[in-house]
Amino acid sequence: MNQPALATRGLAKSFGSLVVASDIEIELPRGVRYALIGPNGAGKTTLINLITGMLRPDAGSIVLDDADITALPPEQRVRRGLVRTYQINSLFPHLTALESVTLAVCERTRAASIWWRQLPAYGQEIDEAFGILSALNLAAVCQRPTRELAYGQQRLLEIALALATRPKVLLLDEPAAGVPREESKELFAAIAGLSRDITVLFIEHDMELVFRFATRVIVMVGGRVLVEGTPQEIASDPRVRAVYLGKALDKASAKGLEKLRYD
Amino acid sequence: MALTEKMASPQLYLRAQTRWRPSEIVFWLATLLPYVLFPNYLSLASQIAISALFALSLDLILGYAGIVSLGHAAFFGVGAYTAGLASKYGWGEPLTGLAMAALAAGIVGYATSFVICRFRHLALIMLTTGFGLLLAELANSLGWLTGGMDGLQGIHTWKLLGYFPFDLYGRTAYGYALAVLFVLFLFARRLIHSPFGLSLRGIRENFVRMPAIGAPSQSHMRTIYTIAAAIAGIAGALLAQTTETVSLDSLGFERSAEVVVMLVLGGAGRLYGGLVGAAVFMIARDQFSGIQPQYWYFWIGILLVAVVMFLPNGILGGLAKLTSRWSKS
Numbered sequence: 253m254n255q256p257a258l259a260t261r262g263l264a265k266s267f268g269s270l271v272v273a274s275d276i277e278i279e280l281p282r283g284v285r286y287a288l289i290g291p292n293g294a295g296k297t298t299l300i301n302l303i304t305g306m307l308r309p310d311a312g313s314i315v316l317d318d319a320d321i322t323a324l325p326p327e328q329r330v331r332r333g334l335v336r337t338y339q340i341n342s343l344f345p346h347l348t349a350l351e352s353v354t355l356a357v358c359e360r361t362r363a364a365s366i367w368w369r370q371l372p373a374y375g376q377e378i379d380e381a382f383g384i385l386s387a388l389n390l391a392a393v394c395q396r397p398t399r400e401l402a403y404g405q406q407r408l409l410e411i412a413l414a415l416a417t418r419p420k421v422l423l424l425d426e427p428a429a430g431v432p433r434e435e436s437k438e439l440f441a442a443i444a445g446l447s448r449d450i451t452v453l454f455i456e457h458d459m460e461l462v463f464r465f466a467t468r469v470i471v472m473v474g475g476r477v478l479v480e481g482t483p484q485e486i487a488s489d490p491r492v493r494a495v496y497l498g499k500a501l502d503k504a505s506a507k508g509l510e511k512l513r514y515d
Numbered sequence: 516m517a518l519t520e521k522m523a524s525p526q527l528y529l530r531a532q533t534r535w536r537p538s539e540i541v542f543w544l545a546t547l548l549p550y551v552l553f554p555n556y557l558s559l560a561s562q563i564a565i566s567a568l569f570a571l572s573l574d575l576i577l578g579y580a581g582i583v584s585l586g587h588a589a590f591f592g593v594g595a596y597t598a599g600l601a602s603k604y605g606w607g608e609p610l611t612g613l614a615m616a617a618l619a620a621g622i623v624g625y626a627t628s629f630v631i632c633r634f635r636h637l638a639l640i641m642l643t644t645g646f647g648l649l650l651a652e653l654a655n656s657l658g659w660l661t662g663g664m665d666g667l668q669g670i671h672t673w674k675l676l677g678y679f680p681f682d683l684y685g686r687t688a689y690g691y692a693l694a695v696l697f698v699l700f701l702f703a704r705r706l707i708h709s710p711f712g713l714s715l716r717g718i719r720e721n722f723v724r725m726p727a728i729g730a731p732s733q734s735h736m737r738t739i740y741t742i743a744a745a746i747a748g749i750a751g752a753l754l755a756q757t758t759e760t761v762s763l764d765s766l767g768f769e770r771s772a773e774v775v776v777m778l779v780l781g782g783a784g785r786l787y788g789g790l791v792g793a794a795v796f797m798i799a800r801d802q803f804s805g806i807q808p809q810y811w812y813f814w815i816g817i818l819l820v821a822v823v824m825f826l827p828n829g830i831l832g833g834l835a836k837l838t839s840r841w842s843k844s
Contacts, residue, residue, distance in 0.1 A: 304727070330729035342727070344720035347713075350525055355717050356728040358710040364730065367711035367738070372530040374710060382525040395528055417729050 257451040263312035272298045286453040287466035295475040333420030337410040345399040353381035356416035424454035533708040557685035564692035570789025572746035578784030581719035586647025590620040592766020594748025599761040607673040616752030617745040624744020632736035666762035688757040782829025
């Protein structure tokens with residue numbers, strides 16, 4: 253079982269003369285926690301958009317479980333277990349948290365195409381949705397409309413929606429974006445607690461979180477993969493340090509690297 | 516923990532949403548009042564029931580799935596001409612006439628849905644308007660079939676269930692239209708409380724997110740568009756059968772626009788919004804045109820502006836706000 257859960261081959265994309273992805277080759281083994289880091293504009297979110305089919309690559313291919321999925325539309329990739337969350341909350345404001353997750357479960361079980369039976373007949377789906385919400389500490393607020401939830405709770409709901417699809421590979425685009433530090437640790441603890449069958453790739457700027465929760469790290473710069481390795485290798489890689497130290501913008505990240513090096 | 520104890524279990528909570536409320540029962544009982552209170556207005560009442568059904572069909576796509584349409588009368592017209600032609604050429608049985616109209620409108624709806632499901636917002640308005648105009652001109656040019664500007668003449672509707680003749684006062688017409696409205700309302704109510712209905716609300720709330728939870732949004736949109744077209748066709752057939760005439764304005768732009776106005780007036784996405792909106796609109800038109808036959812649109816305009824300014828979620832949205840404020844204080 254050494255075949256990767258997800259792999260990309262020579263993935264490339266440009267908008268006019270702006271190259272946002274160039275010859276990207278990554279391989280994610282099963283069950284690994286990957287962090288994807290890099291300065292702003294490095295093409296991290298673009299890579300997620302390419303992998304999940306929100307963007308069409310100009311060249312290259314994407315392989316999920318040995319099957320080439322490059323031509324599949326996004327929803328069919330989700331059906332095969334390739335699922336993402338969004339950096340900016342993308343939820344259903346007027347649905348309650350329970351309705352939202354039940355919807356996602358029903359889409360997976362295909363109950364969502366049925367219009368002649370009422371929702372209460374789908375007890376299993378509802379219970380599963382409630383179970384996911386409970387596991388993420390959202391049980392107490394699950395009957396409130398999404399727009400009334402606290403921001404941190406909405407971030408968790410993003411993840412709950414993704415889990416309802418039973419992902420094999422989960423791509424988290426800055427799951428803790430905008431969440432206070434204390435809460436973001438809880439959020440990452442929840443991610444770390446996910447089943448080991450799920451391969452996780454997350455984008456994160458906070459180096460402390462990256463080095464605590466990732467088993468491997470990919471560094472992207474200017475639409476290319478600069479280097480891939482264990483957190484220790486990344487922390488001591490001179491090229492990575494050059495990228496981060498050379499950018500005043502990413503002081504926090506640089507500080508994180510600095511700290512780790514001397515810890 | 517006190518919070519969780521107070522809450523109903525998730526299954527019970529979702530079940531409670533599908534339960535009939537007392538206000539709904541009162542509403543349907545009230546629809547019988549015209550027989551007692553306004554026996555001279557039963558023709559108007561049947562027109563209201565037909566418009567209500569038409570608005571209900573629009574609510575399914577606009578209010579629930581967020582598919583904006585300015586060409587919904589196309590399906591109303593297809594249904595009206597189908598039932599009218601069937602009757603003119605020898606088959607005036609009303610219920611099978613409805614079925615034929617639903618089928619014809621449903622087919623046209625299904626065919627156009629493949630284009631519709633790829634677009635949102637402004638593009639949809641243009642597309643649906645385009646389809647509507649196209650069909651209206653088609654009916655106009657096929658004068659040998661539709662009667663063109665003169666309308667379709669020579670329709671005779673048989674007795675309902677072989678027993679109730681359609682009378683001049685609209686007694687049968689209102690009962691017939693109301694019964695059909697009620698049955699299709701039950702159908703629509705069941706539909707929006709199904710997993711599919713939840714999915715439609717998901718499409719309305721966040722179209723972009725749906726593929727990311729594995730939802731085949733386009734196929735959902737095609738299904739509801741076809742269903743809504745069939746129901747609109749039935750509404751059109753009802754009008755053809757009860758008035759025994761079909762004119763070009765049954766699929767004209769004005770009718771498409773009016774039904775949007777009715778729905779917004781009553782409150783979209785509430786199932787009853789189209790029903791209440793149709794009643795308010797038609798009664799207002801009847802009254803205003805009695806006062807000032809030439810300028811009644813002026814008053815309708817004022818009514819619309821006032822509702823949108825003071826009740827942004829329609830009449831029912833305003834009522835819902837009031838009752839929730841009441842129950843809090």
